[in-house]
Amino acid sequence: MKEESIPRQDSGTTGILDSIEAPSDIKTLSLKELKLLAREIRQKIISTVSKNGGHLGGPLGCVELSIALHYVFNSPEDKLVWDVGHQAYAHKLLTGRNKNFHTLRQYNGISGFVKPSESEHDAYGVGHSSTSISAALGMVIARDLKHENYNVIAIIGDGALTAGIAYEALNQAGLLQKNILVILNDNKMSINPNVGAISRYLQQLVVYPRYHELRKRTKELMLKIPKIGEDAVEKTYQFEKKIKKVVMPLTLFEEFGFRYFGPIDGHNIGDLIHAFQNMKDLEGPLLLHIITEKGKGYHFAENDGETRLHGMSPFSIDLGKAEKKEIKPLTFTEAFSQSLCKLSELNEDIVAITPAMKSGSGLTEFARRFPDRFFDVGIAEQHAVSFSGGMAIQGLKPVCALYSTFFQRAYDQFIHDICLQNLPVTFVVDRAGLAGEDGPTHHGTFDIAFMRSIPHITIMAPKDERELFDMLHTSVNTNGPCSIRFPKGSTKSFEIPDTPHKIGIGKSEIIKKGKDIAIFSVGPLADEAIIAATRLEEKGINVSVINARFIKPLDKKAILSFAKKTKKIITIEEGALHGGFGSGVLELLHDNGVSAQVKRLGIPDTFIDHGSLSLLRKKVGLDSDHVEKTAYEMMQS
Numbered sequence: 001m002k003e004e005s006i007p008r009q010d011s012g013t014t015g016i017l018d019s020i021e022a023p024s025d026i027k028t029l030s031l032k033e034l035k036l037l038a039r040e041i042r043q044k045i046i047s048t049v050s051k052n053g054g055h056l057g058g059p060l061g062c063v064e065l066s067i068a069l070h071y072v073f074n075s076p077e078d079k080l081v082w083d084v085g086h087q088a089y090a091h092k093l094l095t096g097r098n099k100n101f102h103t104l105r106q107y108n109g110i111s112g113f114v115k116p117s118e119s120e121h122d123a124y125g126v127g128h129s130s131t132s133i134s135a136a137l138g139m140v141i142a143r144d145l146k147h148e149n150y151n152v153i154a155i156i157g158d159g160a161l162t163a164g165i166a167y168e169a170l171n172q173a174g175l176l177q178k179n180i181l182v183i184l185n186d187n188k189m190s191i192n193p194n195v196g197a198i199s200r201y202l203q204q205l206v207v208y209p210r211y212h213e214l215r216k217r218t219k220e221l222m223l224k225i226p227k228i229g230e231d232a233v234e235k236t237y238q239f240e241k242k243i244k245k246v247v248m249p250l251t252l253f254e255e256f257g258f259r260y261f262g263p264i265d266g267h268n269i270g271d272l273i274h275a276f277q278n279m280k281d282l283e284g285p286l287l288l289h290i291i292t293e294k295g296k297g298y299h300f301a302e303n304d305g306e307t308r309l310h311g312m313s314p315f316s317i318d319l320g321k322a323e324k325k326e327i328k329p330l331t332f333t334e335a336f337s338q339s340l341c342k343l344s345e346l347n348e349d350i351v352a353i354t355p356a357m358k359s360g361s362g363l364t365e366f367a368r369r370f371p372d373r374f375f376d377v378g379i380a381e382q383h384a385v386s387f388s389g390g391m392a393i394q395g396l397k398p399v400c401a402l403y404s405t406f407f408q409r410a411y412d413q414f415i416h417d418i419c420l421q422n423l424p425v426t427f428v429v430d431r432a433g434l435a436g437e438d439g440p441t442h443h444g445t446f447d448i449a450f451m452r453s454i455p456h457i458t459i460m461a462p463k464d465e466r467e468l469f470d471m472l473h474t475s476v477n478t479n480g481p482c483s484i485r486f487p488k489g490s491t492k493s494f495e496i497p498d499t500p501h502k503i504g505i506g507k508s509e510i511i512k513k514g515k516d517i518a519i520f521s522v523g524p525l526a527d528e529a530i531i532a533a534t535r536l537e538e539k540g541i542n543v544s545v546i547n548a549r550f551i552k553p554l555d556k557k558a559i560l561s562f563a564k565k566t567k568k569i570i571t572i573e574e575g576a577l578h579g580g581f582g583s584g585v586l587e588l589l590h591d592n593g594v595s596a597q598v599k600r601l602g603i604p605d606t607f608i609d610h611g612s613l614s615l616l617r618k619k620v621g622l623d624s625d626h627v628e629k630t631a632y633e634m635m636q637s
């Protein structure tokens with residue numbers, strides 16, 4: 001290691017962050033200045049997220065890591081491949097996005113995830129978890145085949161390391177023995193406390209002391225440093241001794257063919273820099289295990305046992321939560337939570353499954369009340385679905401709650417393990433539609449299209465909390481797979497009814513009858529259709545509004561009869577137009593030789609950027625204004 005590459009210990013200044021325009025600007029800072037920079041970055045993250053909402057715990061835990069990475073490596077030549085990408089705010093602040101950081105998650109503003117179109121420093125696009133090692137390994141192969149020379153570093157959390165794809169990548173990396181560095185950012189948390197044997201194993205790596213092995217490895221590593229070798233060895237040894245963090249003789253990662261280093265303190269910039277500088281020139285697949293604290297530096301986050309304030313809506317910095325808790329109507333997620341608990345009191349066969357989204361999917365209360373019937377399987381959507389299938393075939397009634405976007409991971413399991421065998425699994429598909437500020441990686445726009453072509457599945461969409469309750473009740477009493485999709489957002493009620501009612505499969509609900517035009521709506525978009533219909537009435541246009549309820553099977557009778565009567569049909573759905581509900585209506589009309597003018601409103605064939613939900617819905621035309629305009633124009637044609 002060159003002398004000048006060790007951070008200087010001279011006095012610090014303030015306003016350092018504002019002077020950083022590119023990562024190269026931090027390479028001349030002293031250790032003290034780097035620590036001040038870490039403080040400024042934390043303040044900036046907290047103040048921005050308090051205004052805009054966003055991820056908090058993860059980014060706060062990665063501040064020193066980001067600084068050390070950019071201090072040692074040369075992005076964009078060296079590739080930093082972040083996993084999930086929600087934790088990369090400090091990376092963004094260090095790579096030219098400080099000035100615009102106040103636009104975080106706003107329309108046309110800085111994305112909340114890692115996005116190559118936003119910056120050359122964002123080496124690989126991400127939002128879903130556990131892809132980093134695979135992508136990094138692909139880059140490594142490209143580098144070597146093209147005879148190029150740069151470092152590739154994957155940064156993966158312990159939560160993300162619960163997914164199978166991470167092991168598929170480790171498996172291949174171990175075989176290929178190419179130069180790749182994996183940094184395991186271990187904070188014992190997924191969104192909720194991490195679960196499973198891997199998580200337990202990582203904790204054992206941290207706890208069990210194997211000093212001799214550690215010393216040997218540390219020496220091996222540090223002696224590669226010219227000039228200060230012996231000194232550094234001793235320093236590192238003392239440090240390790242002090243914090244009692246050690247290496248197992250043969251770790252799981254070594255079995256995979258990696259050289260394993262650590263665990264080290266992921267908040268000690270100096271140690272991180274030393275480790276990176278020393279590992280930079282080592283050959284083969286390397287894994288550095290660092291220990292961080294999710295929410296580091298913000299006591300409300302550090303002390304929040306449930307999520308460490310993983311994701312936040314705008315909040316008061318002094319309170320660590322929203323200023324005053326408004327009493328709001330139930331969200332669809334809350335309505336599901338209450339419905340499930342009510343049904344589960346009566347039906348002991350109901351079990352609930354989540355792939356690491358206990359709180360997000362509204363299962364916290366179920367887990368508290370029915371702990372033996374609740375399964376958080378880690379970030380493992382594929383397993384969640386097949387696991388549900390196993391329970392279903394043996395007579396249980398699994399309710400597998402997934403966000404629409406993460407369900408994409410489990411498509412084959414959905415087809416092969418559930419639908420093909422016609423198993424009675426209920427999929428509760430939350431965030432089905434636009435996800436707002438989380439953007440394109442999180443919009444749940446494809447579930448209708450990817451499910452609709454699969455035999456046996458029943459797909460429902462409730463317009464409100466009452467219908468959600470009824471649909472869940474119907475589903476757990478149906479002998480086949482069902483999907484119940486609902487969007488992010490609120491219902492209009494504060495509670496669900498006492499008793500649910502069964503809904504006839506494939507039966508729509510006529511909300512309003514009119515002779516000129518028929519609007520078939522999916523889910524809560526019924527409200528927009530009703531508003532539009534009321535306004536159209538004032539213009540003398542007589543509108544029918546039908547709540548489709550079922551995307552599959554379609555209410556053939558109702559659709560064909562309204563098409564024959566009105567000859568004008570509008571469909572509206574918060575999902576991709578290609579292959580969506582509206583496409584199903586068109587196919588039905590075509591197959592039955594019924595001709596009618598059909599306009600489909602939904603999400604066009606493009607990835608929708610991030611922004612507020614209301615703005616995005618307006619932009620894609622999922623609002624009453626657009627329905628009204630469409631109907632009006634159809635009547636003029």
Ligand SMILES: Cc1ncc(C[n+]2csc(CCOP(=O)(O)OP(=O)(O)O)c2C)c(N)n1
Nearest residue numbers: 058127128129157158159160189190191356
């Ligand atoms: C495939 C997939 N499933 C679920 C999620 C939701 N999710 C976002 S972050 C996260 C936890 C990640 O934990 P970890 O990797 O340890 O990172 P940390 O937040 O603790 O820094 C989860 C489950 C996701 N992004 N992708």
